Amino acid sequence: xxxxxxxxxxETFDKRIIEQLNSIVPGGVSDKEADRIVYSKxxxxxxxxxxxxxxxxxxxxxxxxxxxxxxxxxxxKLANDWRTPVVPYGEGSGVVGGxxxxxxxxxxxxxxxxxxxxxxxxxLMVTAQTGINGMNLERHLDREGYTMGHIPQSxxxxxxxxxxxxxxxxxxxxxxxxxxxxxxxxxxxxADGSFIKSKAVPRxxxxxxxxxxxxxxxxxxxxxxxxxxxxxxxxxxxxxxxFIFDSISHALETVRKIMRKNVYPAVVRIYDKNETLRHFYxxxxxxxxxxxxxxxxxxxxxxxxxxxxxxxxxGNECGEEPVLHWLDMRxxxxxxxxxxxxxxxxxxxxxxxxxxxxxxxxxxxxQAMRNVDGVVVASGHASHFYPQGVCFYFTFGGLPPKHxxxxxxxxxxxxxIMEACLREHGSIxxxxxIGLMRAKWLKEEMGERMSILKKIxxxxxxxxxxxxxxxxxGNEE
Amino acid sequence: MxxxxxxxxxxxxxxxxxxxxxxxxxFLIGKKEYLRRKKTRxxxxxxxxxxxxxxxxxxxxxxxxxxxxxxMSPSGKTRIAYFIETDRLNSQDAIELMYKCAGCDACMxxxxxxxxxxxxxxxxxxxxxxxxxxxxxxxxxxxxxEKNHTIHERKYDKSTDGxxxxxxxxxxxxxxxxxxIADSMTKIFEGAGEKYVLLKDEWCCASPxxxxxxxxxxxxxxxxxxxxxxESGCRTMVCSCPTCTYVFRHIYPQFGFExxxxxxxxxxxxxxxxxxxxxxxxxxxxCVYHDPCALIRKLGLEEEPRKIAKRAGMKIKExxxxxxxxxxxxxxCSLGSTNPDIASKMxxxxxxxxxxQSDCIVTACPTCNTTFRKGGVExxxxxxxxxxxxxxx
Numbered sequence: 001x002x003x004x005x006x007x008x009x010x011e012t013f014d015k016r017i018i019e020q021l022n023s024i025v026p027g028g029v030s031d032k033e034a035d036r037i038v039y040s041k042x043x044x045x046x047x048x049x050x051x052x053x054x055x056x057x058x059x060x061x062x063x064x065x066x067x068x069x070x071x072x073x074x075x076x077k078l079a080n081d082w083r084t085p086v087v088p089y090g091e092g093s094g095v096v097g098g099x100x101x102x103x104x105x106x107x108x109x110x111x112x113x114x115x116x117x118x119x120x121x122x123x124l125m126v127t128a129q130t131g132i133n134g135m136n137l138e139r140h141l142d143r144e145g146y147t148m149g150h151i152p153q154s155x156x157x158x159x160x161x162x163x164x165x166x167x168x169x170x171x172x173x174x175x176x177x178x179x180x181x182x183x184x185x186x187x188x189x190x191a192d193g194s195f196i197k198s199k200a201v202p203r204x205x206x207x208x209x210x211x212x213x214x215x216x217x218x219x220x221x222x223x224x225x226x227x228x229x230x231x232x233x234x235x236x237x238x239x240x241x242x243f244i245f246d247s248i249s250h251a252l253e254t255v256r257k258i259m260r261k262n263v264y265p266a267v268v269r270i271y272d273k274n275e276t277l278r279h280f281y282x283x284x285x286x287x288x289x290x291x292x293x294x295x296x297x298x299x300x301x302x303x304x305x306x307x308x309x310x311x312x313x314x315g316n317e318c319g320e321e322p323v324l325h326w327l328d329m330r331x332x333x334x335x336x337x338x339x340x341x342x343x344x345x346x347x348x349x350x351x352x353x354x355x356x357x358x359x360x361x362x363x364x365x366x367q368a369m370r371n372v373d374g375v376v377v378a379s380g381h382a383s384h385f386y387p388q389g390v391c392f393y394f395t396f397g398g399l400p401p402k403h404x405x406x407x408x409x410x411x412x413x414x415x416x417i418m419e420a421c422l423r424e425h426g427s428i429x430x431x432x433x434i435g436l437m438r439a440k441w442l443k444e445e446m447g448e449r450m451s452i453l454k455k456i457x458x459x460x461x462x463x464x465x466x467x468x469x470x471x472x473x474g475n476e477e
Numbered sequence: 478m479x480x481x482x483x484x485x486x487x488x489x490x491x492x493x494x495x496x497x498x499x500x501x502x503x504f505l506i507g508k509k510e511y512l513r514r515k516k517t518r519x520x521x522x523x524x525x526x527x528x529x530x531x532x533x534x535x536x537x538x539x540x541x542x543x544x545x546x547x548x549m550s551p552s553g554k555t556r557i558a559y560f561i562e563t564d565r566l567n568s569q570d571a572i573e574l575m576y577k578c579a580g581c582d583a584c585m586x587x588x589x590x591x592x593x594x595x596x597x598x599x600x601x602x603x604x605x606x607x608x609x610x611x612x613x614x615x616x617x618x619x620x621x622x623e624k625n626h627t628i629h630e631r632k633y634d635k636s637t638d639g640x641x642x643x644x645x646x647x648x649x650x651x652x653x654x655x656x657x658i659a660d661s662m663t664k665i666f667e668g669a670g671e672k673y674v675l676l677k678d679e680w681c682c683a684s685p686x687x688x689x690x691x692x693x694x695x696x697x698x699x700x701x702x703x704x705x706x707x708e709s710g711c712r713t714m715v716c717s718c719p720t721c722t723y724v725f726r727h728i729y730p731q732f733g734f735e736x737x738x739x740x741x742x743x744x745x746x747x748x749x750x751x752x753x754x755x756x757x758x759x760x761x762x763x764c765v766y767h768d769p770c771a772l773i774r775k776l777g778l779e780e781e782p783r784k785i786a787k788r789a790g791m792k793i794k795e796x797x798x799x800x801x802x803x804x805x806x807x808x809x810c811s812l813g814s815t816n817p818d819i820a821s822k823m824x825x826x827x828x829x830x831x832x833x834q835s836d837c838i839v840t841a842c843p844t845c846n847t848t849f850r851k852g853g854v855e856x857x858x859x860x861x862x863x864x865x866x867x868x869x870x
Contacts, residue, residue, distance in 0.1 A: 027736075030546070034557050039547060051556065109546070109547065127548065133535070156535065283487075331587070337590070341529070376485070
């Protein structure tokens with residue numbers, strides 16, 4: 001082995017675990033070197049730089065591929081017996097290091113649990129195992145005449161389980177909601193190997209929704225094995241329109257007024273000046289794109305109201321083309337491949353804010369990024385909207401100054417963003433989650449709630465085997 | 478004015494002089510650090526770009542779908558390829574991983590760089606062979622092909638003497654497993670009054686050598702084939718196998734081997750023939766058409782086989798994954814020889830999809846044809862369809 005690891009190897013792993021895993025999941029275990037290297041990382045951008053430099057973040061001791069919930073429970077019970085870490089793995093597309101096995105142990109790849117169990121047309125629900133890839137689920141629905149409306153940029157390379165565990169949001173979320181709005185029921189194996197299952201009913205006033213603790217728990221409490229989700233008949237009509245504004249504040253104000261009318265376009269995106277130049281080649285302007293879909297008459301109505309508001313706010317109409325361009329390019333993720341080998345360090349950071357603080361938060365974060373020595377690009381767009389506020393999605397890119405390690409540079413930009421966000425009353429993550437990168441900021445974000453979260457973790461996972469080292473909830477901090 | 482990097486320039490303008498200078502330097506020469514390590518046959522720029530991608534094509538990779546192991550995803554393989562190429566890794570399982578690809582180009586449909594991971598890995602395998610790291614069973618496949626001049630074993634014993642206008646290049650699958658296709662084609666040539674040639678000693682088009690990274694052996698075969706094609710006197714060369722067609726048409730010239738004859742796939746040749754001859758609706762039944770990967774993704778032949786089947790009276794049904802969304806039968810890029818277990822799972826998955834539509838499958842690739850026959854369904858090659866339609870006219 002002539003490559004390094006960033007996190008130290010797990011020296012306590014007993015090889016007998018692999019033997020015992022094989023009796024639970026016959027033939028579904030690997031400790032091959034190539035497999036361990038591939039499962040050493042998710043899509044945490046700094047890990048790409050490490051990889052290029054010949055270093056993997058953290059090696060798991062083995063990977064296991066369960067085929068049913070009973071096997072998942074068996075794996076977790078075994079891990080408890082040995083006090084060895086368990087890291088759930090969907091598709092490895094997380095961008096904050098949530099699936100990096102920092103303490104080694106067993107990576108549980110859920111990919112073999114990828115069946116669509118049932119489509120309930122009357123209730124507009126789909127039940128699927130959580131190992132299913134997002135695009136494969138959407139394709140399955142599409143051929144039956146439905147959509148889930150959950151279309152994250154990672155659709156092609158993320159999984160249903162990952163969406164639920166990280167509380168994901170898709171590009172069409174302004175209309176269809178985020179994953180916690182879409183999910184109806186879940187089935188999960190908790191950290192002690194016990195099962196929980198909720199009912200696939202639209203609502204239930206039966207005390208706190210215990211199962212919802214797992215949404216956003218990022219594998220620290222258990223593994224979600226199956227989920228029932230809302231679906232919709234495939235939209236019969238789509239309308240697209242775009243407007244140019246002189247400033248981002250102007251564009252934001254326009255959308256705020258649209259949202260106040262209880263109108264929910266599926267896609268609403270506002271790009272700041274730098275990103276308008278980047279994506280639409282228009283200088284010194286801010287682009288707003290809107291896409292409505294669904295029932296023909298409803299779409300017509302939504303478009304009419306939205307256009308009217310945009311025009312009343314002095315927006316210049318640019319037609320469908322910018323929206324079509326976005327549709328065409330939205331899955332073209334090239335930057336990391338193009339710029340990482342050139343030594344640039346890139347990342348995206350998404351936060352949320354109420355309308356009252358939106359503009360000051362945007363300005364503060366852009367300024368905070370620019371203040372870090374070495375930052376070249378500091379830009380943002382807004383991509384998920386509510387009558388109450390907005391999600392900002394920032395991009396930074398740059399080069400570590402001399403004598404500053406790539407990670408140190410990367411971390412200092414992150415710290416600057418997090419500090420500015422908290423100062424301006426925003427939430428430190430809208431949909432990418434906590435993982436490794438935000439773990440140290442979660443306490444400040446949550447205040448007293450953090451101690452409750454830690455207590456819950458201790459009760460459900462007393463041995464701290466589930467995804468240890470993440471979110472700052474384990475006993476290792 | 479659309480400028481790809483205007484947004485970066487716009488940002489750079491707001492930075493200090495030292496940041497500007499470093500950024501420009503990195504932008505222009507930063508990549509060299511990763512590319513200059515050693516001379517490789519693999520295109521390292523592509524290997525790196527693919528390895529750093531979030532794996533946006535993985536959902537459509539049939540090998541990953543069969544094996545469910547992220548190491549077999551496109552970016553998973555190129556990540557390992559990067560470590561092999563930079564002398565960080567040479568374990569047997571890492572080397573083995575490099576051969577687990579069907580070269581079906583499903584990945585290419587979704588790649589912002591238009592990469593074919595199959596093609597990227599061919600270069601990696603060449604480096605592996607150069608480092609004497611090729612697994613013994615891979616060497617065995619190469620040696621068998623060198624010895625027998627065909628992938629399997631030639632069972633088809635018909636050939637012609639002398640020269641002709643049209644050379645029918647059977648390909649290894651037809652000459653070994655699917656002689657009926659060759660019989661259909663020769664009858665069609667005779668009916669059409671074509672002076673055709675069937676080589677006595679037809680060698681493999683040599684694609685397996687390219688697939689597995691043995692370019693010297695490829696060149697030897699290419700040299701032999703070019704000579705044999707030239708000696709046949711043909712002006713047109715018709716291949717039943719889409720891979721043979723692609724290799725003769727596109728890969729040979731890349732290595733400096735020019736085939737003077739016009740290289741055609743049977744679907745192109747037969748459709749033209751059908752348009753000029755009286756054909757009967759001889760097979761009035763419902764069937765499903767399977768797009769072979771090489772035919773649709775490498776050669777772009779989409780409608781020709783469908784038109785042929787329709788003209789013969791067939792009602793064509795489509796799978797959800799049709800045309801460029803087709804799913805590989807598992808036998809692409811020598812995967813059937815190198816990893817038969819994976820190939821078999823892929824075949825089962827595709828067959829299941831096809832059988833949902835019909836128990837009668839039409840295809841235009843002899844290898845797909847043989848693969849699906851094992852599933853106990855009726856499988857037609859387009860040449861058999863044309864012959865029936867013509868005989869009944």
